[in-house]
Amino acid sequence: MEFITVKGLKKDYIVYEKKNLFRRNKRKIEALKEIDFTVKKGEFLGYVGPNGAGKSTTIKILTGIMTPSDGIVKVDGYIPYRDRKKYVRNIGVVFGQKTQMWWDLPVIDTYELLRGIYKVDEKKYKKQLEYLVDKLFLQDILKQPVRQLSLGQRMRAELGACMIHDPDILFLDEPTIGLDVVSKHRVVDFLQEINKKGKTIFLTTHDMKDIEKLCNEMLVLNHGDIVYKGKVEELKTIGKLPIKIVAQMKRNGYNDLFMEIISQHSGTYDDQKSQLVLNLKNKKEISEIAKILFNNFDIDDFSVQEPSIEEVIKTIYTS
């Protein structure tokens, strides 16, 4: 079932630049150039792109803060910027760089205030709070004012805040930015858990490791255009980057076959390390090459290195 539908979404910003004392130039920035995509219920979508690609603009439109210049946006039947009041009860939003919490109040007071805003009934709130305290390790920080929290603690509290009304969909903009390893683990585990429970998650991040760990689908944006939408795993196959095979040889084994393999697979051989590196175009070649190498040479160690998502994305951005 389609949960988010975006069709021909366009956003232009008009900026005025000073030309001289009396004149200014009007310039149009095309932040989103008629993009189309859909997100299914329960999907964990990673939304990535270089700085200025248009990610924040998309999130602002999807969360109803901003009106598009053109196009259709529907989330769970709502048009976010038009149905804003009803719509916000269905969504949770975290902007990693900003806080939605009351800075001087203890965390629990923010939660109580949000409970009132979203009109969550007492029983449901108690149960949800218990669940969030347990899963986000909030017990020790509930009574602390937000301004006293470390970044990791604050981010866990923010995630709790955006879940008080138990929304179906979460928009998270860089929720792990700047976090230490432990805090990051806790946030990542929590996101995994709620996604398993059926929450749809729209995650913007520059951290490809988070994407690989968490997301099943991925959307890559560049200069306001979508350059990839599909499975995280499949992205690796479109990047045209080679799969590397590294074979550690027991002894140097130059012969005609060896030289042929090197030339066929744009390989190199390091004499001193007795190490052979081959570049394969696709996964299917791996078993064939392995067979030839093991049957004809003394191999100590054999490993396959697929390109990382980070490398693949870099080639997409620059192509």
Ligand SMILES: Nc1ncnc2c1ncn2[C@@H]1O[C@H](COP(=O)(O)OP(=O)(O)OP(=O)(O)O)[C@@H](O)[C@H]1O
């Ligand atoms: N309020 C605004 N007025 C004018 N131009 C803007 C405004 N907000 C964004 N832009 C421009 O629109 C383009 C897309 O910006 P956006 O903030 O959506 O990118 P982003 O992918 O979120 O970048 P980052 O990763 O740096 O946050 C950029 O060229 C940016 O300079």
